[in-house]
Amino acid sequence: MRTLKAILIDDELKSRDNLRQLLLEYCPNVAIIAEAGSAVEALKLIRELNPDLLFLDIEMGEVSGFDLLKLLNGQQNFEVIFVTAFDKYGIQAVKACAIDYLLKPINILELSNAVEKAAIQINPKKENERLKELVANIDRGDDEQRIAIPLSDKIEFLAIHKIIRLEAEGNYTHIYLDNKKQYLVCKTLKEYQELLEKHNFIRTHQSHLINFRKISAYVKTDGGYIAMDDGSQVPISRQKRDEVLLRIMKGKF
Numbered sequence: 001m002r003t004l005k006a007i008l009i010d011d012e013l014k015s016r017d018n019l020r021q022l023l024l025e026y027c028p029n030v031a032i033i034a035e036a037g038s039a040v041e042a043l044k045l046i047r048e049l050n051p052d053l054l055f056l057d058i059e060m061g062e063v064s065g066f067d068l069l070k071l072l073n074g075q076q077n078f079e080v081i082f083v084t085a086f087d088k089y090g091i092q093a094v095k096a097c098a099i100d101y102l103l104k105p106i107n108i109l110e111l112s113n114a115v116e117k118a119a120i121q122i123n124p125k126k127e128n129e130r131l132k133e134l135v136a137n138i139d140r141g142d143d144e145q146r147i148a149i150p151l152s153d154k155i156e157f158l159a160i161h162k163i164i165r166l167e168a169e170g171n172y173t174h175i176y177l178d179n180k181k182q183y184l185v186c187k188t189l190k191e192y193q194e195l196l197e198k199h200n201f202i203r204t205h206q207s208h209l210i211n212f213r214k215i216s217a218y219v220k221t222d223g224g225y226i227a228m229d230d231g232s233q234v235p236i237s238r239q240k241r242d243e244v245l246l247r248i249m250k251g252k253f
Contacts, residue, residue: 004119007049008035009042009065010057010083019055019083019106026108027115039063043071051078052122053115058084079118147195149175149185156183160199164230166192166209176230178214204244205237218248 006023010016016035023030033049036042039060046054058065065082085104099121100114146157158177167174168189175183175192193201193209200212204226217227224241226234236244 002119002122003029003031004052004115004122005033005049006030006053006055007042007045007051008032008055009039009060009068010055011037011060012057013037015057015083015104022106022108022111023115026112029119030115039065039068039071042068046072046078053118054078054080055083056080058082059086079122081114081118145199147192149183150187151183151185158183160196161211161213163196163201163211164214164228165211165232165234166196166201168207176232178229180230202244202247204240205235208234210234212247215248218245 008016008019010019016037020032020035023032030053033051034045036045040063042054042056045051056065056068065084069080079099081100081102083102083104083106099118100110102110102114145160147160149156149158158175162177162179164176164178166176166189169184171186171188173185173187173189173192175185189203189207189209193203196209196211201209202212203209210226210228214229215226216229219225219227219233224236226236226244228234
C-alpha cells in the first residue's frame with residue numbers, strides 16, 4: 001500500500017496530538033510530514049512539501065480552512081479530510097465535494113474509512129477537480145451549488161438546480177436531469193437526501209427524492225402522484241403524503 005504524505009492543520013494542539021496518535025496507531029499508510037497551527041503556516045508547508053493529504057480543521061481564527069483552500073486554488077493536487085467540532089458544516093459544500101468529513105471526537109472506524117477513500121483517489125499527477133469545486137461552492141449561491149458524482153471513469157459535477165429527481169435502486173441511485181441526461185451512481189438515496197434537503201428536495205417515497213422546483217402538477221387520481229417537468233410520475237407513500245401535500249399547499253418550494 002502506498003504511503004500517503006499528510007499534513008495536520010488545526011489551531012488546537014490537543015486536537016493535533018489526538019489525531020496524530022490515532023493515525024500512528026490505526027493508519028500505518030499515513031506518514032505525517034508536518035503540522036500547522038494556522039492556515040497561514042499551513043500555506044507555506046503545503047507549497048514546500050507537496051503533501052498527498054491534508055487533515056484540515058475549518059474554524060481556525062481569522063483565516064479558516066476554507067480560506068486556505070481559496071488561497072491554494074489551482075494548486076490542489078492533494079486530498080482533504082476535514083476534521084472539525086462543528087457539525088453544521090456537514091450539510092454544506094464540504095460533504096458534496098470533499099473526500100470526507102470527520103466530526104470531533106474522532107471515530108476510529110470513520111478515520112480509517114476516510115484514509116482508505118483518500119488512498120484510492122490520490123493521484124499526484126492530476127489536479128484535484130473535486131477540491132476546485134469545493135472552493136467554488138463556498139462562494140456560490142444555493143441555485144449555483146454543484147455536487148460531485150462518482151462515475152466509473154471520472155468524477156462529474158452536476159448543478160443542483162438541473163436535477164429533476166432521484167430514484168433508489170438498492171445501494172445505487174438514478175439521477176435524472178432536466179436535459180434528459182441520467183446517471184447511475186454507487187451511493188444510496190439517503191446520502192443524497194442529506195445533501196439535497198436544504199436545496200428544496202423532499203423524499204416522497206422510500207425510493208424517490210424530488211426537486212420541488214421541478215414539479216409540474218399534483219394529480220389526485222390513481223391514488224395520487226406528482227408529475228415532474230420531464231413528464232415522469234413520482235408516487236407518494238402514505239407515510240409521506242401529509243408532509244408533501246402540506247408543503248405543496250403552502251407553496252414552499
